[in-house]
Amino acid sequence: MCTVLCTLIPMNHGNVMKYQKSFSMLNGISAQFKRFQSLKKKHKMHTEACLVGGYSYPPLFSVAPMMDWTDNHFRTLARLISRHAWLYTEMIVAETIVHQKDNLDRFLLFSQEQHPIVLQIGGSNLENLAKAAEHANSYSYDEINLNCGCPSGKVAGHGCFGARLMFNPKLVGDAMAAISANSSVPVSVKCRIGVDNRDSYNELCDFIYTVASRSPTKHFIIHARKALLNGLSPAENRKVPPLKYEYYFALQRDFPELQFTLNGGITCIHQVDSAIKEGASGVMVGRAAYNNPWYVLGHVDRVIYGVLSKSHSRRQILKKYQGYADSVIGRYGSNRPNIRQLVKPLLNLFHSEPGNGQWKRIADTALRHCKTMKSFLAETLAALPDSVLDSTLGNTPSNLEVPPFTDLNSLQPPPYRSNA
Numbered sequence: 001m002c003t004v005l006c007t008l009i010p011m012n013h014g015n016v017m018k019y020q021k022s023f024s025m026l027n028g029i030s031a032q033f034k035r036f037q038s039l040k041k042k043h044k045m046h047t048e049a050c051l052v053g054g055y056s057y058p059p060l061f062s063v064a065p066m067m068d069w070t071d072n073h074f075r076t077l078a079r080l081i082s083r084h085a086w087l088y089t090e091m092i093v094a095e096t097i098v099h100q101k102d103n104l105d106r107f108l109l110f111s112q113e114q115h116p117i118v119l120q121i122g123g124s125n126l127e128n129l130a131k132a133a134e135h136a137n138s139y140s141y142d143e144i145n146l147n148c149g150c151p152s153g154k155v156a157g158h159g160c161f162g163a164r165l166m167f168n169p170k171l172v173g174d175a176m177a178a179i180s181a182n183s184s185v186p187v188s189v190k191c192r193i194g195v196d197n198r199d200s201y202n203e204l205c206d207f208i209y210t211v212a213s214r215s216p217t218k219h220f221i222i223h224a225r226k227a228l229l230n231g232l233s234p235a236e237n238r239k240v241p242p243l244k245y246e247y248y249f250a251l252q253r254d255f256p257e258l259q260f261t262l263n264g265g266i267t268c269i270h271q272v273d274s275a276i277k278e279g280a281s282g283v284m285v286g287r288a289a290y291n292n293p294w295y296v297l298g299h300v301d302r303v304i305y306g307v308l309s310k311s312h313s314r315r316q317i318l319k320k321y322q323g324y325a326d327s328v329i330g331r332y333g334s335n336r337p338n339i340r341q342l343v344k345p346l347l348n349l350f351h352s353e354p355g356n357g358q359w360k361r362i363a364d365t366a367l368r369h370c371k372t373m374k375s376f377l378a379e380t381l382a383a384l385p386d387s388v389l390d391s392t393l394g395n396t397p398s399n400l401e402v403p404p405f406t407d408l409n410s411l412q413p414p415p416y417r418s419n420a
């Protein structure tokens with residue numbers, strides 16, 4: 001089986017360490033490998049798909065990096081709901097990692113249960129990106145991702161990174177080469193389909209081509225709308241520019257040796273499933289996963305990964321989360337993290353359920369005096385009916401929305417013609 005795995009896994013120098021470790025755990029891998037083979041069949045997965053750290057790669061389903069949202073606390077909750085979703089961290093700026101090198105746990109530490117997990121970094125200074133990757137390496141993330149999609153003034157304005165990096169594909173290629181050289185895991189880029197008036201399909205392809213040919217980057221996450229650097233807020237930049245899923249599918253057509261993950265505007269598990277059935281190598285969901293974690297993440301293992309795992313109720317999940325929360329309160333100083341930060345990811349757990357409004361009102365009051373998660377939950381959960389707290393997720397909810405991934409072929413731009 002080693003031979004088969006070797007043929008599937010691209011053996012750049014970075015992966016070797018990881019696979020040596022993995023090979024010593026062949027028994028565990030054997031089950032994962034079998035599941036990977038059946039996933040490949042089920043989803044007609046790209047021939048380049050492989051196993052990384054025992055997980056099928058690139059991710060079939062991932063939770064997007066979201067500043068102030070996908071922190072350690074939300075990721076802990078997300079992992080309690082889905083065993084298989086890949087979790088991206090919020091962006092951490094390379095300079096923060098470099099300047100806080102004596103305090104790295106605060107930014108980079110995560111619990112082993114959070115695997116598979118990806119660190120997203122931001123920046124444009126090659127030396128700092130390389131150092132950040134080196135510091136992050138000992139934390140054993142499963143992939144390092146570079147943010148080339150954030151349009152906020154702080155980042156893409158005077159910060160000169162995020163979406164602004166799409167103007168300079170050679171720099172991104174060199175940055176990815178520097179990150180990869182200092183990391184033992186695969187590297188990826190998350191980008192838009194264009195920025196400002198640099199928004200033609202050919203310009204997007206030039207970006208991908210240049211980055212992939214100057215670095216070992218094989219995985220790109222495509223947020224399928226362009227970014228406007230002047231005049232739109234970050235929130236508007238996530239809804240005003242139109243989604244062009246056809247560009248994503250055209251990239252898959254024109255760069256068959258690369259892997260692309262589709263991101264942007266996906267609101268439910270049906271759409272994820274539909275995109276994968278249409279041939280997407282993977283789908284990343286941001287806001288929907290955060291705003292309705294129970295229904296979006298709760299169906300991932302069964303619908304996307306085909307795993308029939310034991311279902312848990314929200315009461316059981318909260319009990320486990322309580323253990324986590326009360327063990328980390330105050331770990332980094334008297335109020336860091338505090339109960340409010342630990343409760344934040346829970347606030348959408350009962351989205352649209354009976355009792356949700358009342359529970360949130362009681363939670364607001366409880367947060368003024370509760371010092372532990374145990375006391376917070378004891379004081380607030382009575383507002384929710386037992387039927388909500390103790391139910392498990394049944395079959396996939398029916399959904400009347402039409403999935404948006406059919407009939408895109410006719411919209412696809414003509415094949416890429418490289419100017420290189």
Ligand SMILES: Cc1cc2nc3c(=O)[nH]c(=O)nc-3n(C[C@H](O)[C@H](O)[C@H](O)COP(=O)(O)O)c2cc1C
Nearest residue numbers: 064065066067090091147223264265266285286287
């Ligand atoms: C609150 C918030 C913070 C975000 N922070 C980041 C970030 O740190 N890095 C990044 O690449 N994208 C960030 N994004 C963009 C998301 O990763 C994602 O690309 C975008 O929300 C579109 O996906 P969706 O429609 O599934 O939400 C953020 C989005 C939101 C809503």
